[in-house]
Amino acid sequence: MDVEKLKQMLEAKGIRPTFQRIKILEYLLTQKETHPTADEIYEVIHSQMPTLAKATVYNTLNTFVRHGIASVLMISGEEARYDPVVEPHPHFFCVKCKRVFNIQSAPIDDKCLNLKEIEGNKIFEVHVYFRGICKECLKKSS
Amino acid sequence: MDVEKLKQMLEAKGIRPTFQRIKILEYLLTQKETHPTADEIYEVIHSQMPTLAKATVYNTLNTFVRHGIASVLMISGEEARYDPVVEPHPHFFCVKCKRVFNIQSAPIDDKCLNLKEIEGNKIFEVHVYFRGICKECLKKSS
DNA sequence: ATGGATGCAAAGTGTTTGCAGCCAG
DNA sequence: CTGGCTGCAAACACTTTGCATCCAT
Numbered sequence: 001m002d003v004e005k006l007k008q009m010l011e012a013k014g015i016r017p018t019f020q021r022i023k024i025l026e027y028l029l030t031q032k033e034t035h036p037t038a039d040e041i042y043e044v045i046h047s048q049m050p051t052l053a054k055a056t057v058y059n060t061l062n063t064f065v066r067h068g069i070a071s072v073l074m075i076s077g078e079e080a081r082y083d084p085v086v087e088p089h090p091h092f093f094c095v096k097c098k099r100v101f102n103i104q105s106a107p108i109d110d111k112c113l114n115l116k117e118i119e120g121n122k123i124f125e126v127h128v129y130f131r132g133i134c135k136e137c138l139k140k141s142s
Numbered sequence: 143m144d145v146e147k148l149k150q151m152l153e154a155k156g157i158r159p160t161f162q163r164i165k166i167l168e169y170l171l172t173q174k175e176t177h178p179t180a181d182e183i184y185e186v187i188h189s190q191m192p193t194l195a196k197a198t199v200y201n202t203l204n205t206f207v208r209h210g211i212a213s214v215l216m217i218s219g220e221e222a223r224y225d226p227v228v229e230p231h232p233h234f235f236c237v238k239c240k241r242v243f244n245i246q247s248a249p250i251d252d253k254c255l256n257l258k259e260i261e262g263n264k265i266f267e268v269h270v271y272f273r274g275i276c277k278e279c280l281k282k283s284s
Numbered sequence: 285a286t287g288g289a290t291g292c293a294a295a296g297t298g299t300t301t302g303c304a305g306c307c308a309g
Numbered sequence: 310c311t312g313g314c315t316g317c318a319a320a321c322a323c324t325t326t327g328c329a330t331c332c333a334t
Binding site: 018037054055058059079080 | 323324333
């Protein structure tokens with residue numbers, strides 16, 4: 001992706017567009033479906049940029065989340081996963097292959113996912129996920 | 143609660159009813175609303191039973207979860223919380239006071255919470271929670 | 285030259301594991 | 310007597326922190 005555009009995305013949120021941050025954002029944007037962990041992100045970028053420290057990856061991802069550029073998924077006690085899509089949407093977590101993927105057809109309406117208040121409590125985020133075994137793993141084991 | 147009844151609950155699930163396990167189950171059942179962490183459970187029971195080890199609490203809770211006597215809630219990267227209610231139900235997590243409580247009126251129907259399959263994937267559990275600031279904390283800060 | 289960002293290592297937190305001793309069946 | 314459970318400490322995985330260095334303004 002165009003580096004200029006990435007820079008602008010960061011600056012638009014008041015984040016200084018350093019080389020590391022641009023790289024991490026770029027990688028994240030190529031991974032809208034896979035919800036990579038901090039470690040995966042570190043491994044991929046570190047291989048092209050051996051000076052990158054893992055702490056920088058964590059710091060950067062936290063910065064992104066705080067500024068609304070990414071969202072973090074905490075599923076079933078697994079490692080945190082990062083998603084460049086910040087709109088709430090349901091996920092499926094496969095306990096066999098550990099993949100996390102989006103579910104398009106969950107019988108939950110947007111009204112619920114975008115609730116801002118419930119029983120007097122103020123809502124920041126609505127998290128919905130299904131835990132089970134994915135189609136592919138079901139096939140393999142049968 | 144009646145110790146005999148607790149023993150029977152454990153035996154019915156094929157769990158040997160040791161003293162520690164009975165105590166932990168008893169405490170859990172008094173806490174259907176508060177969703178205690180392993181540490182809270184440890185602190186409370188350890189104070190009446192100083193030989194209890196934390197590892198035993200973790201082992202026991204894992205045993206309970208594996209046998210369907212309790213469920214575990216993993217919320218937003220916080221510590222695991224345990225719930226003697228195994229039926230799926232939505233929760234609210236307050237980022238200020240860190241309480242986790244049940245939400246009765248979430249606009250999600252039981253059909254969704256009890257889904258067993260979606261897009262070809264087999265579902266074990268449906269997790270729904272809201273993250274935000276609770277009524278009480280809103281009052282305090284205003 | 286000033287403040288923020290990075291790299292590195294160390295610390296921290298929550299959880300699991302290995303193993304010896306113990307208890308109940 | 311035997312297997313499973315407990316207690317303890319050490320190991321573990323993931324994440325955060327402290328600090329010196331570096332870089333861009």
